[in-house]
Structure formats: C-alpha cells, structure tokens
Amino acid sequence: MPTEDKNWSNRLFHTLNYSALLLVSIIMFIPFLYIVSVSFAAPEEVVKGGLLLFPTHFTLGAYKYIFSTDTMVRSILVSIYITVFGTFINLLLTSLTAYPLAKGYLRGRRTFLIMVLITMLFSGGMIPTYFVVKAFGMIDTYWSLMIPGAISAFNLIVLKNFFQQIPDGLEDSAKIDGCHDIGILFRIVIPLSMPAMATFGLFYAVGHWNAFFNAIMYINDSQKFPVQVILRQIIILSQDQIGDTASQQDPTDYLPQTIRMASIVIATIPIALVYPFLQKHFAKGVLLGSVKG
Amino acid sequence: MKKRFSVLAVSLLTAAAQLTGCAAGNGTANVPAQDEQQQLEVTIATPQIGEAPKKGNEIEQAIEKYTNTKLNIQWIPAAAFEDKKNIMLASSELPKAFKITWNATTLNAIQSGIFWEIGPLLKDYKNLSALNQLYYDNIKVDGKLYGLPLFRDIGRAGITYRKDWFDALGLKPPVTLDDWYNVLKTIAEKDPDKNGQNDTYGIFLDKSYNDPAASSSFLTRLAVSQGAPNKWGVEDGKLVPEFMTKPYLDSMKLLRRLFQEKLINQDFSVVQLADADNKWNVGKVGIRVNTVASAAATSQENLNKAVPNGVVDIAPYKGPSGNRVPAEPGNNGFFVFPKSSVKTENELKRLLAFFDKLLEPEMSTLLTRGIENKHYTKTSDGKAQFKDLALFNLEVKPYRDSLPSFEVTGTGLPLSMTDLQAKGWKVVADNLPNVVKNPALTLNSGTYSEKGNELDTMIRDAQTKFIMGKIDEAGWQAEVNRWKTAGGDKLIEEYTAEYAKKK
Numbered sequence: 001m002p003t004e005d006k007n008w009s010n011r012l013f014h015t016l017n018y019s020a021l022l023l024v025s026i027i028m029f030i031p032f033l034y035i036v037s038v039s040f041a042a043p044e045e046v047v048k049g050g051l052l053l054f055p056t057h058f059t060l061g062a063y064k065y066i067f068s069t070d071t072m073v074r075s076i077l078v079s080i081y082i083t084v085f086g087t088f089i090n091l092l093l094t095s096l097t098a099y100p101l102a103k104g105y106l107r108g109r110r111t112f113l114i115m116v117l118i119t120m121l122f123s124g125g126m127i128p129t130y131f132v133v134k135a136f137g138m139i140d141t142y143w144s145l146m147i148p149g150a151i152s153a154f155n156l157i158v159l160k161n162f163f164q165q166i167p168d169g170l171e172d173s174a175k176i177d178g179c180h181d182i183g184i185l186f187r188i189v190i191p192l193s194m195p196a197m198a199t200f201g202l203f204y205a206v207g208h209w210n211a212f213f214n215a216i217m218y219i220n221d222s223q224k225f226p227v228q229v230i231l232r233q234i235i236i237l238s239q240d241q242i243g244d245t246a247s248q249q250d251p252t253d254y255l256p257q258t259i260r261m262a263s264i265v266i267a268t269i270p271i272a273l274v275y276p277f278l279q280k281h282f283a284k285g286v287l288l289g290s291v292k293g
Numbered sequence: 294m295k296k297r298f299s300v301l302a303v304s305l306l307t308a309a310a311q312l313t314g315c316a317a318g319n320g321t322a323n324v325p326a327q328d329e330q331q332q333l334e335v336t337i338a339t340p341q342i343g344e345a346p347k348k349g350n351e352i353e354q355a356i357e358k359y360t361n362t363k364l365n366i367q368w369i370p371a372a373a374f375e376d377k378k379n380i381m382l383a384s385s386e387l388p389k390a391f392k393i394t395w396n397a398t399t400l401n402a403i404q405s406g407i408f409w410e411i412g413p414l415l416k417d418y419k420n421l422s423a424l425n426q427l428y429y430d431n432i433k434v435d436g437k438l439y440g441l442p443l444f445r446d447i448g449r450a451g452i453t454y455r456k457d458w459f460d461a462l463g464l465k466p467p468v469t470l471d472d473w474y475n476v477l478k479t480i481a482e483k484d485p486d487k488n489g490q491n492d493t494y495g496i497f498l499d500k501s502y503n504d505p506a507a508s509s510s511f512l513t514r515l516a517v518s519q520g521a522p523n524k525w526g527v528e529d530g531k532l533v534p535e536f537m538t539k540p541y542l543d544s545m546k547l548l549r550r551l552f553q554e555k556l557i558n559q560d561f562s563v564v565q566l567a568d569a570d571n572k573w574n575v576g577k578v579g580i581r582v583n584t585v586a587s588a589a590a591t592s593q594e595n596l597n598k599a600v601p602n603g604v605v606d607i608a609p610y611k612g613p614s615g616n617r618v619p620a621e622p623g624n625n626g627f628f629v630f631p632k633s634s635v636k637t638e639n640e641l642k643r644l645l646a647f648f649d650k651l652l653e654p655e656m657s658t659l660l661t662r663g664i665e666n667k668h669y670t671k672t673s674d675g676k677a678q679f680k681d682l683a684l685f686n687l688e689v690k691p692y693r694d695s696l697p698s699f700e701v702t703g704t705g706l707p708l709s710m711t712d713l714q715a716k717g718w719k720v721v722a723d724n725l726p727n728v729v730k731n732p733a734l735t736l737n738s739g740t741y742s743e744k745g746n747e748l749d750t751m752i753r754d755a756q757t758k759f760i761m762g763k764i765d766e767a768g769w770q771a772e773v774n775r776w777k778t779a780g781g782d783k784l785i786e787e788y789t790a791e792y793a794k795k796k
Binding site: 043044068069071126127130131134212213216217220222223225229232233236257 | 341344345347367368369370371372373376377379380383384567598599683687
C-alpha cells in the first residue's frame with residue numbers, strides 16, 4: 001500500500017481496492033488450483049467429489065497415462081512450431097502493412113483503410129473461406145493454420161496508430177543519413193515499437209496456441225493436429241455418456257476426470273510460461289529522450 | 294544490425310521454399326470399376342475414438358488382407374464433427390463411406406439425393422440381411438434405407454442396484470410404481486450405509502431424466518415398464534406423445550411424491566451426469582438409473598474403488614405386464630455412401646461386401662477382441678480373455694467402435710465374462726423381444742424441425758415444475774394445452790399423417 005496516503009478516504013479507497021482485487025484474483029486462481037490438484041490426486045479421492053484443493057495422495061498416474069503414447073508430445077511440438085513460426089509471420093506481415101498505412105503521404109491510404117475495416121465487419125463465412133484455403137493448396141498443411149488470419153485487422157489498426165506516434169523527426173534524420181524505407185522500418189521503427197510488438201506477439205501467440213477450429217477444418221491428417229484438438233478430444237472422451245459408448249464395460253485403470261485435468265495442465269503450462277519473458281517489453285518509456293524537442 | 298538482416302532474409306527464403314513445396318493438393322485418385330480380383334480402395338471418414346491409430350497398423354493390415362481392400366480411414370475429432378461434416382458435404386470432398394449420425398443436416402443431405410440407396414441391395418449379403426430388421430427400420434428416410442448402421446443394442450435398459458443393501462433391507466427389485474415408492478423410501482430412510490447420516494438415495498436423478506430425444510431417459514424407461522409408449526404412442530391411428538398417457542403421468546406423480554417427501558435429491562433439475570455418477574461411485578445410491586444393463590460390471594468396479602465390499606446386481610425392468618423396455622435407436626450413427634465418390638453401382642456392391650465381411654467370425658474376432666496373444670488369449674474352454682486392456686483400448690477399440698461389430702452377440706470368439714457381465718448381457722438379450730418401438734423415430738415433421746427445441750423445452754420445464762410441486766395437476770394440463778397450441782397439435786397432425794403414409 002502506498003505510504004503517501006495521509007487522509008483516511010484515500011486509505012479506505014485503497015483498502016477496498018486491494019481487497020476487491022485480491023478477491024478477484026482468488027476467484028480466478030482457485031479453479032486453476034483445483035485443476036492442478038485433481039490432475040495429481042488419486043482416483044479414490046477425486047471420486048468422492050467436492051472441491052479438492054490439496055490432494056493428500058499424490059500420484060502421477062494421469063500424466064503417465066497421457067505420455068504413454070507420443071500423441072500429446074507430438075501435438076505440443078506441432079503447436080510450438082505453429083506458435084513460434086506463425087507469430088513471426090503475423091508480426092512481420094502486420095508491421096509491413098501497418099507502417100505504410102501510418103504514413104500520410106501514401107496514395108489511396110483511406111481506401112486501403114476502409115478495405116481493412118470492411119473485413120472487420122463482414123466475413124465470407126466458413127465454407128467460402130474453406131474454398132479459398134483449398135484453392136491455395138493449403139489443406140492438410142501447417143500453412144492453413146498460419147496464413148489465413150495472418151493479419152488481424154484490429155491489431156493492424158492499433159499498430160498503425162502506434163507507428164503514427166513515432167516522431168517524424170526520427171525518420172527524417174535516418175533518411176538524411178541515407179537509410180531507405182525498409183531500413184527505417186526494421187532498424188528504427190520496429191525496435192522502438194517493442195512494447196507493441198510484445199503485446200501483439202502475445203495476442204497472436206495465444207491465438208495460435210489455442211488454434212482449434214481451423215485445425216479441425218483444414219487438417220485431415222491426425223498426425224498433424226495441434227495440442228488443443230487432442231485436448232478437446234480427451235475431454236470429450238472422458239465424459240462417457242450413456243447411450244453413446246459401444247459398451248461401458250471397458251474397465252478403466254484410470255479416472256477420466258484426472259486425465260482431463262492433467263491434459264489441461266499440460267496444454268496450458270507452455271503458453272503460461274511465455275508471459276514472464278514478455279513482461280520486460282511491456283515497460284514504457286522506450287521513446288523517452290530519442291528526440292530533442 | 295546486418296546480422297539480423299541476414300537472419301530475416303534466410304527465414305523469409307525458407308518460408309517461400311516451404312510455401313512452394315507444400316502446395317501440393319491431396320486428391321484421391323478415382324478407381325475405375327474393376328473386377329473382384331483387384332483390390333478395392335475403401336476410404337472411410339468417421340469420428341475419432343480415443344487416439345487416432347497410425348496408418349498401416351496391424352489391425353488395418355489384417356482387415357485389408359482379409360477383405361482384399363486398401364483401407365484409408367480419416368479420423369475426425371469428435372469435438373467439431375458436425376462442422377467438419379457440413380464442410381465436407383458443401384465441398385463434396387466425401388469419402389466412399391461416411392459415418393454420420395441422425396440429425397437435421399444429415400436428413401437434408403439424404404433427402405437431397407447425394408447418397409446411394411442401399412435397401413434393395415442388402416438381401417444379397419448374408420450377414421447384413423440376417424440382422425434384426427429394427428436396426429434398419431430405425432434409420433429409414435421416407436421409407437428408404439440409405440445407411441448401414443453402426444450396430445448397438447436396442448434394449449439396453451436394466452435396473453442396476455446395490456444387492457448388499459437390498460438384501461440387508463429385505464427388498465426386491467421394484468415392479469409396480471408402489472414397489473418403486475417403497476424401495477426408494479426404505480433406502481432413503483433406513484441408512485443402508487450405516488453411517489448414521491440421512492445421506493442415501495434410492496435413485497439419484499440428473500437433469501437428463503426427461504431428455505425428450507433419448508429413449509434412454511429414466512422417466513421414459515420407468516413409464517414404459519408401466520405400460521406407456523416409447524416417446525410416442527399410437528391410439529386409434531393417431532400419434533400421441535408419451536406425456537399425454539396415463540402411465541407416464543403416474544410415473545411423474547411418483548417422482549412428485551418422492552420429491553415432496555425428500556426421498557430423491559432436491560436439486561435433480563440441475564445435476565450433471567458426472568455428479569450423479571459420483572454419487573453412485575461413493576456408495577450413496579441404491580439404484581443407478583443413468584446406465585445400461587451391460588455395464589453392470591463397470592458400475593460394480595467404479596463402486597468398489599470407494600466401497601470395497603459393495604455388491605452390485607442387475608435386474609430387468611419389469612412392470613405389471615412383465616418385461617417392457619423402450620427400444621433405443623440401435624445404432625451409433627450409420628455409414629452413407631456418397632454418389633460423388635462411389636461412382637458405380639458395382640463399386641457400391643463391393644463396398645457393401647466389404648462391410649458384410651466385417652461381420653464374419655474372423656473379422657468380428659479381430660474388431661472386438663483384437664489379435665490373439667497380443668490383446669487376448671484363448672481360455673481352455675475356447676473363449677477370449679483380454680490380456681492387456683489398455684493396449685486393446687488403444688489399438689483395437691477405435692476400430693471396434695467405428696466399424697460394424699457386435700461386441701458380445703456377434704460371430705466372433707465368445708468373451709470370457711464375469712457372472713455379472715454375463716447377467717447384464719443376458720438382460721440386454723432378453724429385452725430384445727420385449728422392446729417397445731418409438732413409432733415417430735423416423736417420421737419427419739416440418740413443425741418439429743422448426744420449433745422442436747422450443748416445444749421440447751416447454752414440456753421438460755413443465756415436467757420439472759410438476760415434480761417439484763410448483764404446479765399441480767391442473768397446472769400441468771394447462772402446460773400441455775399450451776404446448777398443443779404452440780405447435781404440438783400441428784406436430785401430432787404431421788406425425789399422424791406421415792405414420793399413415795407408411796402403413
């Protein structure tokens with residue numbers, strides 16, 4: 001709590017503020033803790049039901065089961081590939097498009113912007129999009145998960161506005177020193193836009209990591225499925241519904257619930273680990289002192 | 294800075310290289326009509342069960358060898374199967390055999406005539422034609438058969454109960470509604486788990502107790518055993534929904550009374566299936582209603598994790614007029630054969646022959662038991678005993694659940710079963726002659742396609758309100774009348790007309 005709060009109303013406000021925030025974080029944290037606990041708990045304990053926050057019998061059974069085949073590992077590798085490479089494509093194409101649109105002297109800039117805006121409001125729909133992807137020969141390749149939607153119109157516009165805030169003086173001096181447009185973009189504008197790059201990189205990366213629907217649409221080969229598809233499959237399978245399964249006499253040596261939770265943990269951890277590394281880029285003040293005004 | 298540039302250039306180049314390299318289409322070659330000697334290429338698309346098996350595994354090879362085919366199975370994740378189905382239908386990228394389930398889009402696709410009709414051809418196949426006609430009747434569209442069902446049992450209902458409790462309390466499986474009341478009351482009040490707390494239930498209902506689409510819902514099972522129709526009945530040539538019949542109303546009244554006296558869980562209208570299962574698993578429930586007879590042994594196993602000395606038994610649903618159970622659809626989807634990928638009738642016949650062969654003993658054994666000494670071993674009395682179930686579930690189950698097979702009643706090697714398993718399967722087999730068909734199962738109604746959900750919800754909510762005592766019998770009748778004016782009458786009319794056409 002800040003110490004400069006002398007008067008009580010400020011203090012009250014802060015107390016309430018902090019308690020509310022603490023409550024919200026707890027509300028968000030408990031389900032996650034529950035998932036982690038169930039994934040490590042022994043089946044006997046989970047079967048009893050109720051909220052389980054600290055398992056007494058610790059077991060790795062569910063994880064052993066999931067990693068007993070290479071499906072999960074392979075799908076995680078696929079997702080990592082799509083996330084890293086896809087995010088790179090996203091950022092490259094988004095900044096290449098945003099930079100010229102940020103310049104007032106671009107001819108037909110308004111028209112381009114309106115074209116971008118229209119795509120935000122109207123889309124062709126699932127089946128026409130499928131035909132486009134098919135016509136490009138991207139069905140059953142990883143490209144189908146990276147190229148469609150490589151530029152998000154919303155991110156493009158925000159990034160354009162960010163680029164517009166960069167003082168023109170910087171670019172002018174670079175031009176005087178003999179730098180061309182592409183050089184300016186890659187050597188000056190993008191390095192100065194690291195906070196924006198980190199932010200959008202994170203958005204894009206999470207999007208790729210959570211890729212599910214597109215993968216189902218465009219990928220037919222089950223060896224190429226990203227992790228979310230596998231995860232969803234596991235979750236569906238572990239909700240055995242009466243009347244759907246051929247027989248319910250397949251004895252199970254594990255508990256579906258624990259398998260479900262363990263797969264959620266496995267699929268969430270990699271992307272959760274990305275946040276701390278991007279944290280430093282969210283810091284402000286990159287532009288300070290670059291232009292003497 | 295220079296260095297970064299080269300990295301960028303290299304990565305861009307590799308990207309370009311990949312783009313050009315990966316842009317090959319993947320059309321399947323069309324096989325021209327061939328004679329029987331040549332391998333038939335069979336492409337199948339089906340929802341994924343468990344992990345997608347790798348192509349060319351032992352099971353696939355064995356099927357290919359026996360049926361002289363080249364198999365290519367596309368496993369579609371179950372989570373978005375319907376969307377994928379619509380895309381495949383829209384883009385005409387269809388396999389030769391497509392496993393789909395019954396719903397509105399399927400019906401539209403079938404009625405638009407893009408699939409082969411197979412009804413007249415079936416008689417030429419000894420295994421397919423030997424099966425109970427009900428399997429096929431249940432998936433006919435406008436009286437014609439387009440699909441090959443993925444067979445499932447038809448009479449699956451059974452009373453799975455805690456024998457140890459029943460014995461200790463001197464109870465027998467209930468027959469009449471009064472029996473049901475007494476049994477449930479005794480279990481709820483007599484503390485059969487001897488923990489001194491009032492925490493046991495005769496039955497633990499979940500919110501699917503009155504699912505309007507499923508013949509497996511508890512209320513339908515209970516009412517049918519007491520003489521009600523299965524979802525729809527026929528009275529003087531007119532179709533009548535189950536909830537307008539007396540036995541069904543009596544069953545509802547029983548639940549209402551149980552609810553009033555706090556003998557069933559008070560939160561039944563919001564309980565998830567998994568929670569109801571958990572209640573059973575921890576030994577708080579006397580009769581498990583959300584399961585099937587053949588799974589009695591599984592119910593026992595699940596129970597024994599938490600209650601090691603609990604004993605489970607299975608009894609058929611019997612009512613005043615003996616064993617009477619609702620017929621369930623008898624399939625878990627069915628295969629259709631698109632005209633766009635199966636070009637000639639000759640090819641269609643060969644495809645059907647492939648499916649016919651899957652029901653022969655050797656294939657049946659392969660699909661339901663696996664490979665000898667790998668998944669199962671032969672016992673001294675010539676039965677199959679699973680050797681490694683985990684391996685079976687991984688390698689064989691996807692095929693068993695996605696290709697036509699009969700798990701226990703098929704032509705494959707008989708399964709060595711525990712007494713309880715055998716008893717459960719016997720209940721299923723004994724049910725078959727006594728099943729009550731749902732006459733409206735394959736009838737089409739414009740009103741239902743349009744407003745079915747709304748109508749169903751209306752009745753479901755009214756039933757729940759009635760059972761919870763929020764409305765009385767007059768209120769219930771008013772709700773039924775509301776349903777009738779909201780489209781129920783039209784629905785009845787349309788079904789009746791369709792039904793008369795079929796006769």
